[in-house]
Amino acid sequence: xxxxxxxxxxxxxxxxxxxxxxxxxxxxxxRLLSLTRRAFSSSSSQPHRVSLVQGASxxxxxxxxxxxxxxxxxxxxxxxCRNPNESTGLNDLKDRFSDRLQILPLDLTVESSIQxxxxxxxxxxxxxxxxxxxxxxxSIPEVLQPETTLNKLEKSSLMLAYEVNxxxxxxxxxxxxxxxxxxxxxxxxxxxxxxxxxSARVASIGDNRLGGWHxxxxxxxxxxxxxxxxxxxxxxxxxxxxCILLHPGTVDTDLSKPFQRNVPKEKLFSxxxxxxxxxxxxxxxxxxDNGKFFAWDGQEIPW
Numbered sequence: 001x002x003x004x005x006x007x008x009x010x011x012x013x014x015x016x017x018x019x020x021x022x023x024x025x026x027x028x029x030x031r032l033l034s035l036t037r038r039a040f041s042s043s044s045s046q047p048h049r050v051s052l053v054q055g056a057s058x059x060x061x062x063x064x065x066x067x068x069x070x071x072x073x074x075x076x077x078x079x080x081c082r083n084p085n086e087s088t089g090l091n092d093l094k095d096r097f098s099d100r101l102q103i104l105p106l107d108l109t110v111e112s113s114i115q116x117x118x119x120x121x122x123x124x125x126x127x128x129x130x131x132x133x134x135x136x137x138x139s140i141p142e143v144l145q146p147e148t149t150l151n152k153l154e155k156s157s158l159m160l161a162y163e164v165n166x167x168x169x170x171x172x173x174x175x176x177x178x179x180x181x182x183x184x185x186x187x188x189x190x191x192x193x194x195x196x197x198x199s200a201r202v203a204s205i206g207d208n209r210l211g212g213w214h215x216x217x218x219x220x221x222x223x224x225x226x227x228x229x230x231x232x233x234x235x236x237x238x239x240x241x242x243c244i245l246l247h248p249g250t251v252d253t254d255l256s257k258p259f260q261r262n263v264p265k266e267k268l269f270s271x272x273x274x275x276x277x278x279x280x281x282x283x284x285x286x287x288x289d290n291g292k293f294f295a296w297d298g299q300e301i302p303w
Contacts, residue, residue, distance in 0.1 A: 047125075047126075047127065047186055048074050048075060048076050049072060049074070049075040049076070049129045049130070050075070050076045050077075050078065050121070050125045050127060050128050050129055050130075050183065051068050051075060051076070051077050051078070051128070051129060051130040051131075051132070052077075052078045052079075052080065052121065052128055052130065052131045052132065052176065053065050053068070053077065053078070053079050053080070053132045053134055054080050054106060054108075054131070054132065054133050054134060054135060054169070054172050055080070055081060055108075055133065055134035055135030055136070056079035056080060056081050056087075056090060056103075056134065057081035057082070057083070057084075057086070057087040057089070057090060058087065058089060058253075059134075059251070059253035059271060060134050060198065060248055060251060060253060060271055060274065060275060061079075061081070061132070061134030061135070062079075062087070062089045062090065062093075062271075063271040063272060063274075063275040064132050064134055064275050064278075064279075065077055065079045065090065065093060065101070066089075066093060067272075067275050067276065067279060068130075068279075069093065069096075069097045069100060069101060071279070075100065076100050076101075076102070076125065077097075077100060077101050077102070078101075078102045078103075078104060078117075078121055078125075079093075079101065079102070079103050079104070080103070080104045080105070080106035080117055081103075081105070081106065082105065082106070082107045082108075083105070084103045084104070084105055087103075090103055091103075102120075102121075102124065104116075104117045104120055104121075105117075106172075108135055108163070108164055108167075108168025108169070108171070108172070109163055109164070109168065111171055111175075114168075114171050114172055114175050115175055117175075118175040118176055118178075118179065121176070121179060122178075122179060125179075126179070126182060127179050127180075127182035127183035127186060128176055128179040128180050128182075128183045128193060129180075129183040129184070129193050129194070130183075130193065130194050130195075130196070130282065131172070131173065131176050131180060131193075131194070131195045131196070132196050132197075132198075132282075133169040133172060133173070133195070133196070133197035133198060134198050135164060135165075135168060135169065135198075136164070136165055136198060136200075136220075137160070137161060137164040137165060137216075138216050143160070144157050144160055144161065144215065145157075146212065146213040146215070146216055147212060147213060147214045147215060148212050148213075149212070150214070153214050153215070157215045158214070158215050158218070158219075160215075161215035161216055161218075161219035162215075162218075162219045162222060164219075165216070165219035165220055165222070165223055166219050166220070166222035166223045166226060169197050169223060170223070170226045170227070170230070173195055173197075173227075173230055173243075176195075177239075177241075180193040180195065180239075180241050181193075181239050181240065181241065184239065184240030184241050185240045191240060192239075192240035192241050192242050192287060193240060193241045193242070194241070194242050194243075194244065194282055194285060195227075195230075195241060195242070195243040195244070196244050196245070196246055196278070196281075196282050197223060197227055197243075197244075197245050197246070198245075198246050198247075198248055199220045199223050199224055199227075199245045199246065199247060199293065200216075200217075200220050200247055200248075201247045201295065201301060202216070202217045202220065203217060203220035203221045203223065203224050204221075204224075204293070204301050204302055204303060205221060205303060206302035206303055207301065207302055223245070224245055224293060224303060227243055227244075227245050227291075228291050228303075230243050231243035231244075231290045231291030232291065234290065235290055235291075241290075242285050242286070242287060242289055242290045243290055243291060244281075244282075244285055244289055244290070244291070244292055244293070244294060245292070245293040245294070246278050246281065246282075246293075246294055246295075246296070247293070247294070247295045247296060247301060248269070248274045248275075248278055248296050249267070249269045249274055249277075249295070249296045250263050250267055250268055250269065251268075251269050251270070251271055251274045252268055252269065252270055252271065253271060269296070274296055277296040277297060277298075278296055280298070281294050281296070281298050284298075
């Protein structure tokens with residue numbers, strides 16, 4: 001999980017006609033030859049499935065990376081986080097899956113880093129089949145705490161929660177959109193492409209019975225709203241992408257640890273269990289699920 005922030009694929013190959021009719025492929029530029037091979041290869045073989053997990057340094061995000069690699073021995077995974085060198089878990093997975101795991105730096109609060117990641121993925125793979133937005137921020141000691149009363153609400157807390165929980169993820173979708181359009185149209189195992197953003201049941205306006213937690217709750221509600229709006233644009237433009245939101249349940253991670261005291265044992269899930277269930281939801285969504293909000297068990301949550 002992402003905790004404390006520091007701070008189209010639509011390429012066209014243009015071939016100039018040769019000046020001599022006997023010009024060979026070898027005499028063409030290396031760049032042109034490379035592009036030609038890539039175009040021929042992509043048209044004559046089945047591309048591998050590529051998944052991106054944003055917010056992959058630990059917690060649910062890291063577990064998504066692990067299970068995606070273990071469950072599909074031909075699939076490729078791109079894992080992003082703010083400081084890859086500091087994620088022991090990701091680097092351990094890199095040792096095990098060196099040919100199928102790419103780790104990229106991405107800071108949700110710096111849009112240029114999101115753009116750079118999209119460019120790297122485009123250059124290496126050319127498409128995406130799955131995007132998982134796994135980042136989330138709930139509390140930071142002496143910086144951000146869930147507000148039990150309106151009197152404790154501060155502008156800085158709201159802005160930080162919105163930046164990480166809503167603004168960053170929607171910018172990731174924006175910059176990965178062209179790659180997802182390609183990934184959803186190349187006949188892969190699961191078509192269309194899927195965008196799955198982790199929200200929380202507390203983000204539901206219809207399910208809000210307790211109040212409180214203003215910054216976290218409202219920022220995750222904002223994520224619901226922008227994701228729903230994006231899903232409508234995908235549908236209107238007939239893009240082969242399904243955009244959904246997911247509630248993972250209360251999972252035993254660093255994010256939830258300070259707030260587990262009153263959670264019944266049977267309702268506190270392991271990362272392994274939650275991600276297994278969420279991947280089942282992701283792998284079974286259909287085009288008519290575009291814009292929906294699902295719990296870990298596949299039940300639809302009211303907005």
